[in-house]
Amino acid sequence: MLPEQFHIYVVDDDPSFGDSMRRLLKSHGYSVSLFRSAAEFLGASQLSDNACLIADIHMPGMTGVELYVAVRKTGRTIPTILITAYPEETVRQRMLDLGVISYLNKPLNEAVLIDCLRHALACNLAKRAPR
Numbered sequence: 001m002l003p004e005q006f007h008i009y010v011v012d013d014d015p016s017f018g019d020s021m022r023r024l025l026k027s028h029g030y031s032v033s034l035f036r037s038a039a040e041f042l043g044a045s046q047l048s049d050n051a052c053l054i055a056d057i058h059m060p061g062m063t064g065v066e067l068y069v070a071v072r073k074t075g076r077t078i079p080t081i082l083i084t085a086y087p088e089e090t091v092r093q094r095m096l097d098l099g100v101i102s103y104l105n106k107p108l109n110e111a112v113l114i115d116c117l118r119h120a121l122a123c124n125l126a127k128r129a130p131r
Helices: 015-027 038-042 064-073 089-098 110-128
Strands: 007-011 031-035 051-056 080-084 102-105
Touching: 007 015, 007 038, 015 031, 015 110, 031 038, 038 051, 038 064, 051 064, 051 110, 064 080, 064 089, 080 110, 089 102, 102 110
Parallel strands: 007 031, 007 051, 051 080, 080 102
Antiparallel strands: none
16 A cells, blocks of 8 residues: 555644644655544544544643544544653553554654554554455
8 A cells, every 4th residue: 555545634733733744744645634623533524444543632622532532432443643742651651552553742753753654554454454
């Protein structure tokens, strides 16, 4: 699967950060949809199965952690990368234990983010492989 066949959903309430993420990911060949809130993402009618979710942890309304838990409760297993400007080791460990692909600190290191997306792509392919 090529990057353009892998859709990235970015959920972040900071418009400038979201727009810069969209530009960065598109420059690497990914298809990107940007959502300004967890509720907006959860309300989306069409979500790709070949996807990854990148969500900010600290957002008003529903946090990225709550979003990840809500998505899991629906039965979807979308590879997820959580990002934060306020890292907390206990939250990081809990989220990794729950199955997030990565927990990254802002400002993001571009190379680390792209490596995480490649890992998410590999996880997505593995879960769809015939057994």
